[in-house]
Amino acid sequence: MADTRSTAGIATELLIDGFGRIREGVPAVVDGLSADELLWRPDRDANHIAWLVWHLTRQQDEQLSHLGHVPSVWRSGEWAERFDLPYPVDAHGYGMTSAEVGAFALTDPSLLIGYHDAVNELTLRVVRGLSADDYATVIDRNWDPPVTVSVRLVSVLDDAAKHLGQAQYVRGMVRRRT
Template structure:
């Protein structure tokens, strides 16, 4: 297996995790915050998509799906144009409201762009330095692994929050 195939397989699992987490949830379920101040499922899915979108687009020199696909206006959030959720206050987490269908549509569009970038990536490309602000500088391969790890963590958190909702359809184990 080549690196590209491995990355496509790994990133290819994320849309199913998003879809499964969103299944059966209503608007109240999406907005409910554990203990009243944890991150909501809506925020976690939105943030996952935003982080993958922003970082893959930057690494590939492409426009973000958020803007190019019109999702920024469709979500109509009271946040900055380039906001991805890093460092959000409790009020900002509450402000991220969207129906499950829109969250899924946006993530699927982000995934299509990520898969396209990965399809055009060969092993030598993974050694290309894309961020010199770190020591050592960050390569494309390291950034992709970082993005994948972040997405898996947040999707795991969203699935956990779904499981906390008593009576939620499909909220059982893995």
């Protein structure tokens, strides 16, 4: 039997699955840890779990809101106010110094999961709304080859997966450090 799904349909399914894996991993890496454990750094220059989860979610939020031509959840959902971080509202973690990572404060671990849930909803709306033409649209000509929507989506997913893996590794260190 021939597969009658379109290439765009298959791409959408793959992206939904990939982002769904990130969505499943975020609570698994946060659950059961205290705010202090989520903020623990293996050394003074390392990233902690809370920052890694926040950063992977912020970059996904900014990139997907841009692709969907909608406001970021960080701003529209008042997550910036809820987190009350010592960063500019448009900060997403890229290029932050060790001191800036160290300034990240968290009193309620459920914020990380709630924010990621909201960003995942945005992600699903945007990805489900893409057409075959949208996937091929060039959005950044500053690269060679120019970046298309499909390439950007894979880049966002790749970044999220890497940071989730880092957070999982640090979680293992937190659990074994006593």
